[in-house]
């Protein structure tokens with residue numbers, strides 16, 4: 001299991017300060033909407049300048065018509081990131097078109113599909129998708145698997161079932177991890193590292209419990225020791 005640290009701080013300087021503090025660790029870094037919209041490609045280059053071995057997950061959750069998603073995926077190829085994601089609810093045709101367009105590249109990034117956002121509880125989710133989280137996450141994961149993607153974003157609670165109905169090598173990446181009982185904030189389906197391990201999760205994503213702590217490097221160190 002790998003640790004992926006979310007770089008969601010209010011300024012580029014604060015994000016880079018965090019990256020400096022944790023630059024010695026074998027971890028992934030996640031660049032999401034806030035940071036990428038604000039700081040763009042240059043931010044990705046700044047991260048690599050601090051440690052070229054950092055792997056970067058660009059968490060933009062593409063959701064559009066198939067051709068637009070595939071065009072965006074090709075643009076992402078030019079950024080040199082190691083992983084990006086799309087929304088499974090964009091449908092199989094869109095996911096297939098993305099994967100089809102990336103076929104010509106030798107070293108494409110890992111492509112994941114978002115199933116059920118970890119901020120949803122059952123009631124909220126049912127209002128949007130008219131299904132239970134478990135049911136729909138399985139279905140979205142199956143769609144993504146059959147479309148040739150490498151894995152999904154889900155909560156730790158859906159991971160084992162998704163592996164079971166797809167393949168053990170089909171990756172699960174789980175945000176909403178609260179390693180030491182930290183505040184859940186807007187997350188609803190939170191789990192700790194031990195639970196994620198028991199559910200065969202490949203990547204855990206941790207943001208606020210690290211970047212809001214007084215000693216982010218110590219929290220990273222403690223998480224890595226518990227993996």
Ligand SMILES: O=c1ccn([C@@H]2O[C@H](COP(=O)(O)O)[C@@H](O)[C@H]2O)c(=O)[nH]1
Nearest residue numbers: 006032116117118175176205206207208
């Ligand atoms: O279902 C999802 C998909 C993405 N995220 C992102 O992960 C991090 C989690 O941050 P925390 O501070 O540890 O809660 C954040 O960047 C989200 O945009 C998610 O939480 N859930």
